[in-house]
Amino acid sequence: MSKEIIFPAEDINRAGGELQRVRDFQEVISSISKIALQDISVPTLAQENEPDPVDKAKKLFDSYGSIGTFYLERKYFEYMPEGLANLSFAPLVSRGGKRSAHGVVFGDLYNGEKHSIPVAIKPHISEKSQDSCLNEYFNNAMVQFLGFPNLESVGFICVGPNRAYSLTLRDDTLTTLDSMNWSDYYPFNYKESKESYYSDKWEIWRQISQQTAILHNHGNRVHGDLAVRNIAITISGGVFLIDWERARLMQSEPRDAEVRYNNSYTDLSELMDSICLPLDYDARLQYDFKAGIGMFLGKDIEWWKGFQEVFFDEYRGVREELAQMGNHHSQTKHDVTEELEELEKSLRSNMEMLRGIYE
Amino acid sequence: MIFNPNNGGFGEYSERKRFIGESSPRYSFRQAEIGRTDQFIKHASGMVRIIEYAAPHHDKTIKIHDILSDLGVVLGTEIDTANEGDTPATIAYRVPESARPLREESSTRASGEYSYPDTMLFADLGRLLGKIRGRGLRFDGEIGLNVAIVGFTKPNEVEHRLLFAPGAEYYMRLKRPGTKSRNYYEKKLINEFGDRFHDAVAGFNYGYFGGMIKSVSENK
Numbered sequence: 001m002s003k004e005i006i007f008p009a010e011d012i013n014r015a016g017g018e019l020q021r022v023r024d025f026q027e028v029i030s031s032i033s034k035i036a037l038q039d040i041s042v043p044t045l046a047q048e049n050e051p052d053p054v055d056k057a058k059k060l061f062d063s064y065g066s067i068g069t070f071y072l073e074r075k076y077f078e079y080m081p082e083g084l085a086n087l088s089f090a091p092l093v094s095r096g097g098k099r100s101a102h103g104v105v106f107g108d109l110y111n112g113e114k115h116s117i118p119v120a121i122k123p124h125i126s127e128k129s130q131d132s133c134l135n136e137y138f139n140n141a142m143v144q145f146l147g148f149p150n151l152e153s154v155g156f157i158c159v160g161p162n163r164a165y166s167l168t169l170r171d172d173t174l175t176t177l178d179s180m181n182w183s184d185y186y187p188f189n190y191k192e193s194k195e196s197y198y199s200d201k202w203e204i205w206r207q208i209s210q211q212t213a214i215l216h217n218h219g220n221r222v223h224g225d226l227a228v229r230n231i232a233i234t235i236s237g238g239v240f241l242i243d244w245e246r247a248r249l250m251q252s253e254p255r256d257a258e259v260r261y262n263n264s265y266t267d268l269s270e271l272m273d274s275i276c277l278p279l280d281y282d283a284r285l286q287y288d289f290k291a292g293i294g295m296f297l298g299k300d301i302e303w304w305k306g307f308q309e310v311f312f313d314e315y316r317g318v319r320e321e322l323a324q325m326g327n328h329h330s331q332t333k334h335d336v337t338e339e340l341e342e343l344e345k346s347l348r349s350n351m352e353m354l355r356g357i358y359e
Numbered sequence: 360m361i362f363n364p365n366n367g368g369f370g371e372y373s374e375r376k377r378f379i380g381e382s383s384p385r386y387s388f389r390q391a392e393i394g395r396t397d398q399f400i401k402h403a404s405g406m407v408r409i410i411e412y413a414a415p416h417h418d419k420t421i422k423i424h425d426i427l428s429d430l431g432v433v434l435g436t437e438i439d440t441a442n443e444g445d446t447p448a449t450i451a452y453r454v455p456e457s458a459r460p461l462r463e464e465s466s467t468r469a470s471g472e473y474s475y476p477d478t479m480l481f482a483d484l485g486r487l488l489g490k491i492r493g494r495g496l497r498f499d500g501e502i503g504l505n506v507a508i509v510g511f512t513k514p515n516e517v518e519h520r521l522l523f524a525p526g527a528e529y530y531m532r533l534k535r536p537g538t539k540s541r542n543y544y545e546k547k548l549i550n551e552f553g554d555r556f557h558d559a560v561a562g563f564n565y566g567y568f569g570g571m572i573k574s575v576s577e578n579k
Contacts, residue, residue, distance in 0.1 A: 018471025092511040093520070095467050095475045105473055106511055172457035172510055173386075173406075180385055181465045200384040235399060235408070235456060237383030279466055293465065 021103055021123055022091045028159055029087050029109075033068040037077055071137075072155040079117050086112045089121070096179060106170050109154075118170035119154055125163050133164035136245035146249065148215070149240040151232070166245075173235035176242075177204070177228040178274070182293045186301065187309040200237070202310070207239040209314035212271070215241070216264045217322040219254035219335075223247050226267040227274035228293050257335035261342050268315075268343065269350055272307060276354045297358060304351045312347065316340055382408065386459045388524045390504060394449070395526045399456070408458075410435065411451040412526035423528040424450075426494050432487060434458055434507045434522040452525040457510025460524070462503025466555050475520065480508070481548075481559035483521040485566030488544055491531070492567075497540045498523075500530025503551050541567055 091107040108116040124133040143150045154167040224246030277292030296303045323336040382397040394413035435454030505527045548556040
């Protein structure tokens with residue numbers, strides 16, 4: 001007879017226990033009444049001006065009717081030859097997605113025995129869940145339209161106003177930045193060290209800085225949840241931002257430097273928090289469920305300089321360069337300069353606070 | 360190098376192989392010391408990840424390679440690279456795309472039926488090292504770079520979650536039957552993983568001596 005240890009559940013995700021989430025989802029897919037293929041075209045919508053295209057797309061969606069429908073991307077229809085018959089979900093064991101407040105689960109969506117789609121399931125279980133699911137879906141389409149790399153959407157299911165599920169294609173060659181071990185990483189070593197360990201890891205941060213700078217260059221676009229858990233890294237070393245549920249991707253130019261600042265500050269303060277906050281659960285409970293990678297913890301380095309080294313210097317350099325390019329008005333260039341100066345002041349001050357709490 | 364065309368449909372790739380690139384440091388098992396490379400190449404069936412290393416020539420290392428293959432504790436599937444009668448210069452494995460070295464993995468305590476927290480990870484590591492102990496082997500190399508974690512596994516695939524990276528035989532020694540290595544591993548793991556291992560030492564011991572770790576009892 002085999003010996004066994006049973007570890008107690010330590011599940012603090014707001015979306016409830018993991019097993020329960022999987023069971024709920026399995027129940028939901030067994031009760032879906034129809035499959036609707038997605039035809040909403042964001043590029044078409046984006047040609048129109050305000051209000052922003054996501055709002056317009058959501059209105060279109062409302063006219064389709066929602067409850068009990070599996071909205072499936074057209075290209076995945078061939079993996080569903082049996083329609084709603086024999087639709088099932090087989091979860092997989094992994095270390096990913098565990099720091100998400102939503103409680104993402106990974107697995108395979110089966111249609112019969114022979115056809116399956118590898119998926120990541122993100123439950124939206126709170127008030128106005130349907131809105132957050134739709135926001136995410138349409139933001140993803142908008143992100144794709146704007147040319148940013150992103151996870152591939154498979155579709156979504158709205159069960160009711162307070163429960164919905166986003167489905168993205170599971171990519172086994174992706175992990176998120178918070179799943180990496182940063183305890184041995186010193187931000188300054190890449191310059192002196194000949195070890196590729198440091199330069200390769202710095203390259204990851206260089207890409208994050210550049211992509212964030214490109215996103216913020218517009219002035220009226222914000223990711224909205226730019227934490228390390230929402231930065232994906234590929235097997236080839238590519239990096240991109242994921243989880244755009246809270247993004248605001250406006251078409252219109254920002255009114256002034258203050259609007260620019262508010263947008264970029266929202267993202268960068270969140271990113272800085274997640275770089276500095278410790279990894280462990282206790283800290284997460286104390287700090288509004290947030291967790292980080294504790295990059296500077298226990299290391300003899302100046303935190304602000306470390307942040308400059310891994311992120312801010314490159315970010316600022318790219319922002320300034322982009323502001324000088326193209327046909328920007330002199331007012332825009334002035335606004336960007338003002339925005340970046342204010343941003344640096346605020347972030348420096350935040351960093352002092354974080355260091356005071358955690359060092 | 361010619362791959363055996365009858366091996367898993369992989370076919371010949373020497374002249375026609377299309378090199379895509381090295382795996383990134385998050386995933387890579389690259390190790391110059393044993394000529395180990397970690398690359399992904401394009402193949403008719405899609406992207407294929409290959410780990411290749413210099414074939415051992417020392418009799419003992421070859422024997423250890425065979426023992427590991429026999430135990431089924433090596434990541435991926437070995438590709439037959441030699442024509443009959445030839446001694447291959449390298450050994451190649453086709454490995455899961457999601458496999459990553461343990462040393463690059465951050466700590467996690469999140470638990471649930473489909474989670475894989477550190478407690479279970481170190482228990483599996485104990486089981487893996489206990490398994491080679493049964494055949495008189497001790498691993499002397501860097502565990503963090505020579506043990507692979509597979510990104511996604513089915514709930515019943517406990518034995519597929521942690522495996523030795525191809526080429527790990529270079530860092531193993533044949534010991535006298537009955538040689539005790541647990542204390543050796545404990546020191547080694549504290550050195551490599553510090554507090555993370557301290558917190559999981561009970562699970563490690565349990566796995567090492569043949570216990571099975573079960574996850575959460577939510578459904579009980």
